[in-house]
Amino acid sequence: xxxxxRDLEQELHRVLDAVSARPIPPRRAGHAGxxxxxxxxxxxxALTIKVLTGVAVAAAAVTVAGAVTTGSxxxxxxxxxxxxxxxxxxxxxxxxxxxxxxxxxxxxASQHGATVSSAARHHGSGNGDGNGNPNGNGSSNGNGNGSxxxxxxxxAKDHSPPAKNSSP
Amino acid sequence: MGGTPGxxxxxxxxxxxxxxxxxxxxxxxxxxxxxxxTLVTIVRDVATAEDCAQETYERAYRGWARWRPExxxxxxxxxxxxxxxxxxRRYQRLRQVGEVIKxxxxxxxxxxxxxxxxxxxxxxxxxxxxxxxxAALVLxxxxxxxxxxxxxxxxxxxxxxxxxxxxxxxxxxxxxxx
Numbered sequence: 449x450x451x452x453x454r455d456l457e458q459e460l461h462r463v464l465d466a467v468s469a470r471p472i473p474p475r476r477a478g479h480a481g482x483x484x485x486x487x488x489x490x491x492x493x494a495l496t497i498k499v500l501t502g503v504a505v506a507a508a509a510v511t512v513a514g515a516v517t518t519g520s521x522x523x524x525x526x527x528x529x530x531x532x533x534x535x536x537x538x539x540x541x542x543x544x545x546x547x548x549x550x551x552x553x554x555x556x557a558s559q560h561g562a563t564v565s566s567a568a569r570h571h572g573s574g575n576g577d578g579n580g581n582p583n584g585n586g587s588s589n590g591n592g593n594g595s596x597x598x599x600x601x602x603x604a605k606d607h608s609p610p611a612k613n614s615s616p
Numbered sequence: 617m618g619g620t621p622g623x624x625x626x627x628x629x630x631x632x633x634x635x636x637x638x639x640x641x642x643x644x645x646x647x648x649x650x651x652x653x654t655l656v657t658i659v660r661d662v663a664t665a666e667d668c669a670q671e672t673y674e675r676a677y678r679g680w681a682r683w684r685p686e687x688x689x690x691x692x693x694x695x696x697x698x699x700x701x702x703x704x705r706r707y708q709r710l711r712q713v714g715e716v717i718k719x720x721x722x723x724x725x726x727x728x729x730x731x732x733x734x735x736x737x738x739x740x741x742x743x744x745x746x747x748x749x750x751a752a753l754v755l756x757x758x759x760x761x762x763x764x765x766x767x768x769x770x771x772x773x774x775x776x777x778x779x780x781x782x783x784x785x786x787x788x789x790x791x792x793x794x
Contacts, residue, residue: 453785456753456757456785456788457757457758459738460754460757463656463739464754467652467656467665468649468650468653472648473666473670475644475670475673476673
């Protein structure tokens with residue numbers, strides 16, 4: 449054994465024997481130390497926050513989208529009201545001899561559109577896309593599908609699919 | 617060699633049942649001091665070494681049910697401990713960068729007398745070695761492991777152990793002027 453190795457052993461024993469003589473602490477149970485360190489300060493937190501935010505946003509989006517799509521926060525109520533309205537309009541038109549129930553249904557759809565778009569704004573959609581035009585473009589096609597998304601027909605062109613790229 | 621009992625010198629009667637909580641607690645009591653001794657030479661101070669030791673046993677406990685009784689248990693623990701120490705070194709390096717940036721323009725704080733008391737030039741020099749070299753040194757010269765046992769513990773060829781020991785000794789000789 450070289451002098452260096454002998455000195456090494458002596459010095460290691462001098463220092464480490466003193467450290468090792470300390471009482472053995474109780475074993476730490478559960479996740480502490482690096483586990484918490486990573487969870488608190490590392491990617492764990494970022495991931496958790498992202499997941500929770502995603503869930504919250506998705507839940508809000510489903511609520512708002514459901515309301516906007518069906519025209520009511522309670523789709524059953526809105527659907528029944530609309531059906532009743534259409535039946536009434538058909539009867540009125542049959543009695544008056546007019547054609548098409550659009551003019552009859554449209555005001556109802558517009559009013560409902562305004563109500564729902566207001567509700568959508570209160571849900572904090574905040575996406576700035578102009579959804580929920582209070583004027584509601586109640587279409588006069590007789591189906592009573594009062595559009596509440598504020599997209600007029602010209603804007604609808606913007607939603608056409610992009611031209612297919614023919615290049616390989 | 618006057619090391620503390622190495623893996624080969626462990627009492628043959630010590631048998632552990634994988635997955636047994638009682639046996640893991642016994643393992644903890646039997647090995648904690650040696651694991652701590654190894655960690656002290658790799659990480660920056662005793663408090664960090666204690667933290668790393670606890671982390672080592674937490675990781676070991678998570679794999680305790682899968683530990684095979686035919687594998688030397690202390691070698692397995694040392695392997696985990698060295699990985700924990702390497703992770704801690706990386707973490708400390710990142711933290712130091714942050715500290716340096718925060719301290720820019722301010723005087724550095726004086727050394728803590730309690731920390732100075734437990735330091736030695738040799739341990740300080742070892743703490744600056746690559747963790748795997750420091751681990752090889754302490755396993756060889758403090759715990760009394762043979763090169764073959766170190767190779768088994770770290771999962772590396774014996775030749776690699778020899779070269780790590782040689783590099784570590786050379787570095788210490790240069791630093792300490794031995």
